[in-house]
Amino acid sequence: xxxxxGESARIxxxxxxxxxxxxxxxxxxxxxVLRHTIGLTxxxxxxxxxxxxxxxxxxxxxxxxxxxxxxxxTDGAAITTVEGLAASDDGLHPLQESFRMHHGLQCxxxxxxxxxxxxxxxxxxxxxxxxxxxxxxxxxxxxxxGYAGILSAIRGAAEIERSRKGAES
Amino acid sequence: MTTRMFGxxxxxxxxxxxLTGKGRYVDDIEHSAAQVAFVRSEPAHARIIDIDVSGTxxxxxxxxxxxxxxxxxxxxxxxxxLIPNDGLFAPKTQYAxxxxxxxxxxxxxxxxxxxxxxxxxxxxxxxxxEYETLPVVADLEEAARPGAxxxxxxxxxxxxxxxxxxxxxxxxAMAAASxxxxxRFSMERAAAMPMEGRGIVAHYDESDQSLLxxxxxxxxxxxxxxxxxxxxxxxxRVHVVAPDIGGGFGMKVIQFYPEEVLVPWASxxxxxxxxxxxxxxxxxxxxxxxxxxxHEVRVGTDDEGRILGMETNFxxxxxxYCSYGLIIPIITAAQMQGPYRIxxxxxxxxxxxxxKVPTSPYRGAGRPHAVYVMExxxxxxxxxxxxxVAEVRxxxxxxxxxxxxxxxxxxxDGGPTIYDSGEYERGLDVxxxxxxxxxxxxxxxxxxxxxxxMGIGIGYYVEGTGIGPYEGAAIKVxxxxxxxxxxxxxxxxxxxxxxxxxIVSDELGVAVDKVKVTxxxxxxxxxxxxxxxxxxxxxxxxAVFKAAVQIRKQAAEVAARSLEVAAEDLVFExxxxxxxxxxxLSVGLGQVALISNPLRYAFGEESQExxxxxxxxxxxxxxxxxxxxxxxxxxxxxxxxxSGVFAFGAHAVVIEIDPDxxxxxxxxxxxxxxxxxxxxxxxxxxxxxxxxxxxxxxxxYERLAYDDQGQLQNASFMxxxxxxxxxxxTVELHHTETKSPLNPLGIKGVGEAGTIPGPAVIANxxxxxxxxxxxxxxxxxxxxxxxLYKG
Numbered sequence: 034x035x036x037x038x039g040e041s042a043r044i045x046x047x048x049x050x051x052x053x054x055x056x057x058x059x060x061x062x063x064x065x066v067l068r069h070t071i072g073l074t075x076x077x078x079x080x081x082x083x084x085x086x087x088x089x090x091x092x093x094x095x096x097x098x099x100x101x102x103x104x105x106x107t108d109g110a111a112i113t114t115v116e117g118l119a120a121s122d123d124g125l126h127p128l129q130e131s132f133r134m135h136h137g138l139q140c141x142x143x144x145x146x147x148x149x150x151x152x153x154x155x156x157x158x159x160x161x162x163x164x165x166x167x168x169x170x171x172x173x174x175x176x177x178x179g180y181a182g183i184l185s186a187i188r189g190a191a192e193i194e195r196s197r198k199g200a201e202s
Numbered sequence: 203m204t205t206r207m208f209g210x211x212x213x214x215x216x217x218x219x220x221l222t223g224k225g226r227y228v229d230d231i232e233h234s235a236a237q238v239a240f241v242r243s244e245p246a247h248a249r250i251i252d253i254d255v256s257g258t259x260x261x262x263x264x265x266x267x268x269x270x271x272x273x274x275x276x277x278x279x280x281x282x283x284l285i286p287n288d289g290l291f292a293p294k295t296q297y298a299x300x301x302x303x304x305x306x307x308x309x310x311x312x313x314x315x316x317x318x319x320x321x322x323x324x325x326x327x328x329x330x331x332e333y334e335t336l337p338v339v340a341d342l343e344e345a346a347r348p349g350a351x352x353x354x355x356x357x358x359x360x361x362x363x364x365x366x367x368x369x370x371x372x373x374x375a376m377a378a379a380s381x382x383x384x385x386r387f388s389m390e391r392a393a394a395m396p397m398e399g400r401g402i403v404a405h406y407d408e409s410d411q412s413l414l415x416x417x418x419x420x421x422x423x424x425x426x427x428x429x430x431x432x433x434x435x436x437x438x439r440v441h442v443v444a445p446d447i448g449g450g451f452g453m454k455v456i457q458f459y460p461e462e463v464l465v466p467w468a469s470x471x472x473x474x475x476x477x478x479x480x481x482x483x484x485x486x487x488x489x490x491x492x493x494x495x496x497h498e499v500r501v502g503t504d505d506e507g508r509i510l511g512m513e514t515n516f517x518x519x520x521x522x523y524c525s526y527g528l529i530i531p532i533i534t535a536a537q538m539q540g541p542y543r544i545x546x547x548x549x550x551x552x553x554x555x556x557x558k559v560p561t562s563p564y565r566g567a568g569r570p571h572a573v574y575v576m577e578x579x580x581x582x583x584x585x586x587x588x589x590x591v592a593e594v595r596x597x598x599x600x601x602x603x604x605x606x607x608x609x610x611x612x613x614x615d616g617g618p619t620i621y622d623s624g625e626y627e628r629g630l631d632v633x634x635x636x637x638x639x640x641x642x643x644x645x646x647x648x649x650x651x652x653x654x655x656m657g658i659g660i661g662y663y664v665e666g667t668g669i670g671p672y673e674g675a676a677i678k679v680x681x682x683x684x685x686x687x688x689x690x691x692x693x694x695x696x697x698x699x700x701x702x703x704x705i706v707s708d709e710l711g712v713a714v715d716k717v718k719v720t721x722x723x724x725x726x727x728x729x730x731x732x733x734x735x736x737x738x739x740x741x742x743x744x745a746v747f748k749a750a751v752q753i754r755k756q757a758a759e760v761a762a763r764s765l766e767v768a769a770e771d772l773v774f775e776x777x778x779x780x781x782x783x784x785x786x787l788s789v790g791l792g793q794v795a796l797i798s799n800p801l802r803y804a805f806g807e808e809s810q811e812x813x814x815x816x817x818x819x820x821x822x823x824x825x826x827x828x829x830x831x832x833x834x835x836x837x838x839x840x841x842x843x844x845s846g847v848f849a850f851g852a853h854a855v856v857i858e859i860d861p862d863x864x865x866x867x868x869x870x871x872x873x874x875x876x877x878x879x880x881x882x883x884x885x886x887x888x889x890x891x892x893x894x895x896x897x898x899x900x901x902x903y904e905r906l907a908y909d910d911q912g913q914l915q916n917a918s919f920m921x922x923x924x925x926x927x928x929x930x931x932t933v934e935l936h937h938t939e940t941k942s943p944l945n946p947l948g949i950k951g952v953g954e955a956g957t958i959p960g961p962a963v964i965a966n967x968x969x970x971x972x973x974x975x976x977x978x979x980x981x982x983x984x985x986x987x988x989x990l991y992k993g
């Protein structure tokens with residue numbers, strides 16, 4: 034679709050399983066639409082030029098920078114943000130629980146981006162070498178932790194998931 | 203017997219909120235507020251000739267555009283000088299909006315308020331500023347040169363302050379020394395770069411002349427006091443809330459940045475909530491930097507490498523303004539002697555204006571520079587005298603029986619620098635054992651035989667932490683048995699909601715997750731100082747402890763009356779106050795809170811029982827509320843330390859330099875650290891590990907590349923290299939525990955420790971690997987290439 038400056042277009046997108054119809058201007062960033070229009074402020078913006086990774090969300094299952102994506106580009110897409118990670122309001126996803134257990138966060142600002150980046154890979158993480166895992170998250174900056182807790186957390190999440198499933202059966 | 207929570211790696215209370223996207227950072231608040239964008243100076247030094255806003259007139263949604271001419275009264279005066287000092291004779295601070303002259307690229311010239319940020323940016327970019335550019339002084343050493351351009355037109359040179367101090371007789375010591383060396387060391391600027399920039403939401407309510415400010419500040423109480431004064435408002439109607447903050451590292455302690463004044467000013471003027479969220483480029487050019495020093499050092503030793511006398515003459519880069527006074531160079535001077543006994547010591551520094559972003563403390567605050575200078579001095583002495591670097595340190599340590607040890611120079615709080623406790627040689631032993639130092643040296647020799655460039659670096663530091671003047675905690679027990687704790691100082695990720703809950707948990711016998719800590723909200727506690735200088739756990743922790751002890755005393759008195767026993771016989775555990783030896787006789791802490799507030803009317807079952815208990819107490823006394831008691835189970839207590847407490851530690855690194863890429867490979871990074879009694883080891887380790895990453899970043903990756911016109915050439919994360927997980931090695935941590943005798947909990951601070959020796963260890967290791975001195979930091983592969991291949 035072609036849009037002039039100031040003109041809006043209606044897009045349909047699904048965020049954490051909920052369908053939204055939103056009028057967006059061509060220049061509106063997905064990060065701004067998620068945060069300000071839809072009100073999902075768990076997605077953070079750290080640099081606005083795609084380097085820090087704080088704003089990472091899943092677009093159709095793939096991690097992507099919501100600060101480098103125009104909302105209008107996501108017409109028809111399914112987006113997952115950090116708010117969509119835990120099954121219930123008071124529970125934590127195994128990955129979230131692992132971040133808590135391994136002190137994988139301090140100020141929490143970069144954390145949603147790390148969680149969304151780790152989501153597609155954490156099940157394979159126990160088999161990854163240290164170097165592989167570091168490379169896998171090398172698009173994300175953290176200024177607080179020095180990464181040690183984050184690496185342990187991603188590596189340990191699958192185990193938490195297994196033990197939860199074990200407890201259920 | 204319940205487990206003592208102090209000392210346990212308790213999982214953090216704040217984590218579930220932060221992990222599920224329910225954290226509340228400033229930009230998450232008030233999406234409907236009007237939004238601000240700023241026009242910032244492009245030249246580093248210029249006269250403003252004209253500001254043309256005509257291009258903005260046809261932009262829909264602009265609510266206001268403001269320049270200096272719009273400011274009146276105190277708003278038109280320079281922003282406050284935060285920390286005056288006798289040695290600071292040109293205490294220049296900036297105007298909220300630039301007045302005639304701009305002195306750094308990034309200085310705020312005009313403010314746009316608009317319906318949303320997109321429109322505000324449109325308008326800001328349509329404003330044309332005409333400048334008459336002026337000569338720029340960007341380089342620190344150039345700024346000190348007679349005849350150099352001046353950073354401020356009304357000054358004759360660039361010196362804003364000068365301080366000197368001496369202990370012993372340095373001249374006599376130099377005359378008596380077997381060896382006298384002169385060395386120069388320099389360190390460029392660094393920047394905090396928290397992942398969340400600064401942000402402000404201001405809500406001025408004309409109907410009751412109140413101001414509510416959400417501010418990503420490390421010092422909400424100070425911002426509140428300052429704004430009340432500036433706005434001429436009743437301080438009780440001004441409130442500042444520092445909600446979740448995405449890292450601070452010192453950068454967010456300044457009061458005020460211009461935006462902190464302008465955003466509430468616009469809210470009052472327009473009568474609507476107004477919001478500003480800093481973007482990353484603004485953070486590079488509009489939020490304070492640090493480091494930036496050049497030292498000329500003389501040191502005299504005997505033949506065994508013992509330092510007999512030392513002096514340093516150094517320059518500190520203030521940037522364009524100096525609202526934080528001389529604190530950074532004062533800390534450098536006060537902490538330079540580190541763990542070493544130096545009987546004769548002298549320093550003089552000059553604080554110099556340059557046309558660059560102002561400087562103020564960033565994690566480490568003057569200490570990374572001090573430690574880098576001192577630890578390079580130690581390694582150079584070892585090289586000169588053909589001694590082992592560890593042995594030279596050992597020969598100069600202050601002994602374990604010499605405490606309290608008077609360093610002989612003035613500390614940053616204005617008092618003497620007196621170390622409270624330390625075990626420096628034991629610390630070195632722990633470090634070297636962990637490193638297996640002898641083996642590491644043997645491997646290095648083997649590598650050298652193979653032509654490989656391996657190096658070992660050691661850096662030792664002492665860090666003054668936990669300075670005053672005071673901090674406070676307001677504790678309240680609620681009817682459901684949970685406890686609320688309000689702190690005046692804010693958290694930027696340090697885990698305040700957990701560590702302070704641990705202290706309360708032990709004293710009151712309630713679970714850690716039943717203690718709800720709110721930090722940095724002046725609506726909850728009005729008095730406080732701020733989170734900086736590794737002080738929150740020390741000063742705040744002891745305030746929390748005092749308050750919890752007081753609550754326990756109050757609760758015990760009430761419970762004793764209710765249960766008709768002596769207060770001394772009561773134990774607090776599992777949310778109950780029990781009588782020792784009589785397990786059935788108990789009252790819930792929440793019930794005690796209820797009956798501490800004598801009720802005429804019951805509400806709910808628990809309070810019915812509590813009213814009956816209260817009636818029994820009433821029957822024994824002539825008043826429902828005995829003399830000297832206040833309703834409710836709550837108190838606010840304050841702790842004011844007599845002086846700072848001195849943590850210490852040492853890092854060792856083993857590196858190898860790739861001769862093709864000139865990159866550093868960190869083979870091992872070992873840390874020995876001592877911050878006295880540890881409240882939560884997991885959190886302390888997290889502080890150290892994060893600090894180490896910033897230290898490595900500052901030593902090898904992060905360089906603020908200013909050109910000679912004062913333009914920051916790499917003001918983005920594309921060009922300014924913060925290390926990713928691929929650059930930070932696995933760090934091996936070892937602790938010793940030398941408690942402070944100066945506070946009840948024996949705590950010393952830890953927030954900055956990990957960062958402090960970073961430049962020192964990397965410089966020493968690279969020097970060791972190359973056999974060439976690394977005396978200016980940071981270094982980069984290009985520097986190493988020049989050393990290896992360009993002679």
